[in-house]
Amino acid sequence: MGLGTSQLVDCLTPGRLHLIVMPTEACNFRCVYCYESFALGRMEPWVVAGLKRLLTRRAPGLRSLTLSWFGGEPLLAPDLIEDVMVHARALEASHARLAVRSDVTTNGFRLTTSIADRLLAVGVRDYQISLDGPREEHDQKRVRIGGRPTFDRIWENLLALRSRKDPFHVMIRLHVDRDNADSVPGFLEDLARAFALDPRFDLFLRPIGRLGGPRDDSLSILSNEESRVVLERLRRRAAELGLALASANGGDAICYATRANSFLIRADGRLNKCTVALDHPANQVGWMREDGTLDIDRGRTLAWARGLESGDAKTLACPLQGIGDALAAGWRQRQMSEANTAR
Amino acid sequence: MAGGDRAPNAGLGGLGDAYFDEEGRLYIANKALAREIQLRMNADGRIRMVRDRFPEEPLAVARSASGEPRRAMAADMSGATDPTGTGTADLTVSGTTDPTPPGTGTEESDPKANMMCPCSPDPIP
Numbered sequence: 001m002g003l004g005t006s007q008l009v010d011c012l013t014p015g016r017l018h019l020i021v022m023p024t025e026a027c028n029f030r031c032v033y034c035y036e037s038f039a040l041g042r043m044e045p046w047v048v049a050g051l052k053r054l055l056t057r058r059a060p061g062l063r064s065l066t067l068s069w070f071g072g073e074p075l076l077a078p079d080l081i082e083d084v085m086v087h088a089r090a091l092e093a094s095h096a097r098l099a100v101r102s103d104v105t106t107n108g109f110r111l112t113t114s115i116a117d118r119l120l121a122v123g124v125r126d127y128q129i130s131l132d133g134p135r136e137e138h139d140q141k142r143v144r145i146g147g148r149p150t151f152d153r154i155w156e157n158l159l160a161l162r163s164r165k166d167p168f169h170v171m172i173r174l175h176v177d178r179d180n181a182d183s184v185p186g187f188l189e190d191l192a193r194a195f196a197l198d199p200r201f202d203l204f205l206r207p208i209g210r211l212g213g214p215r216d217d218s219l220s221i222l223s224n225e226e227s228r229v230v231l232e233r234l235r236r237r238a239a240e241l242g243l244a245l246a247s248a249n250g251g252d253a254i255c256y257a258t259r260a261n262s263f264l265i266r267a268d269g270r271l272n273k274c275t276v277a278l279d280h281p282a283n284q285v286g287w288m289r290e291d292g293t294l295d296i297d298r299g300r301t302l303a304w305a306r307g308l309e310s311g312d313a314k315t316l317a318c319p320l321q322g323i324g325d326a327l328a329a330g331w332r333q334r335q336m337s338e339a340n341t342a343r
Numbered sequence: 344m345a346g347g348d349r350a351p352n353a354g355l356g357g358l359g360d361a362y363f364d365e366e367g368r369l370y371i372a373n374k375a376l377a378r379e380i381q382l383r384m385n386a387d388g389r390i391r392m393v394r395d396r397f398p399e400e401p402l403a404v405a406r407s408a409s410g411e412p413r414r415a416m417a418a419d420m421s422g423a424t425d426p427t428g429t430g431t432a433d434l435t436v437s438g439t440t441d442p443t444p445p446g447t448g449t450e451e452s453d454p455k456a457n458m459m460c461p462c463s464p465d466p467i468p
């Protein structure tokens with residue numbers, strides 16, 4: 001893949017800012033494949049204050065601000081989302097060039113009508129909600145703390161969303177593995193009956209992967225070749241049923257972690273780039289300060305953007321791959337440069 | 344860093360000279376790279392480069408992962424090639440050359456930030 005001008009602008013310009021925010025790192029679910037530790041709970045008040053101040057500082061020079069709510073389960077802290085979004089909307093109202101958009105990645109369990117009312121009121125309009133297949137499969141894997149089932153409540157919330165008149169977008173992320181590969185085609189028919197006629201809903205098929213969780217070894221994941229075959233078959237079936245299919249990151253295959261204007265803000269004020277390798281040393285790229293300034297480790301942050309240097313498609317799509325080597329190379333280059341300077 | 348004859352769709356090269364200010368904006372210290380980005384961005388007509396700014400070296404104290412205060416990134420900033428400020432480029436949104444109102448133009452092509460990796464990462468290196 002090649003890098004076009006518009007993609008470079010998108011990835012480099014300070015006129016654009018994408019912040020993935022974890023209002024809480026706690027979660028009411030314990031999905032069997034989850035890679036998160038839940039060690040941090042609700043975002044600390046000084047981090048929230050710092051985030052709002054950062055937005056105020058940056059707003060005059062921004063054209064595009066995207067706030068992506070992630071967790072943990074972000075809807076365990078809806079008040080915090082509202083707090084920041086009200087602030088962002090006020091900035092948008094007072095800066096004519098600024099456009100604010102917001103999305104949330106949620107398990108959907110707490111996305112009740114009243115919570116949806118609150119989120120839509122502050123302009124959170126894009127929702128990603130994951131399912132693991134039909135009820136009997138889903139309730140084996142996407143379970144609450146203590147193992148209780150979740151499917152019926154999520155499905156009920158999805159149907160409640162469908163009954164609304166508001167403009168919004170829901171991407172149903174359907175996970176596939178060896179356990180549910182045979183039952184998913186039937187479930188696609190359920191999804192089609194419920195959502196195929198509503199353009200606000202689309203479907204994203206995704207194989208379950210081993211992302212570093214404690215139960216990775218017990219997962220019955222599809223091999224790469226199986227994934228290719230199974231997902232292609234499921235995509236064809238979904239299309240036949242009239243379901244709209246979403247493509248990863250709008251199809252541009254540049255991860256948000258590659259973008260120099262994208263940061264993940266952890267609940268304790270830590271700055272990361274990648275939402276998967278949360279505790280990887282290379283992912284600790286800095287800190288937010290309470291005054292809204294950022295302490296950014298230049299070398300570590302730029303290591304995530306190295307795909308923009310090489311144009312390599314795999315690195316652009318997932319800079320996590322080889323990040324350790326890239327960081328080591330960066331340090332070597334710097335040491336050589338310093339040695340040359342000393343001479 | 345290659346010159347202006349680089350193929351239009353190749354990678355940029357040379358980002359090692361870039362750095363961030365205290366509000367997370369990217370700066371390009373490498374003049375050749377800045378010129379190349381400028382050439383590419385000129386085609387878009389929205390961005391201009393400002394070459395007379397250099398962010399103040401951040402000296403504030405931040406917290407480390409252990410909660411201990413630590414110095415900000417002053418050591419890393421020393422890697423910038425031109426600390427005098429004469430060769431620094433700031434990718435800044437132009438207020439005069441941008442005919443695109445908010446909510447249109449490139450905003451329409453903004454990839455959905457929907458928290459899904461485009462691939463399945465292998466186990467962390």
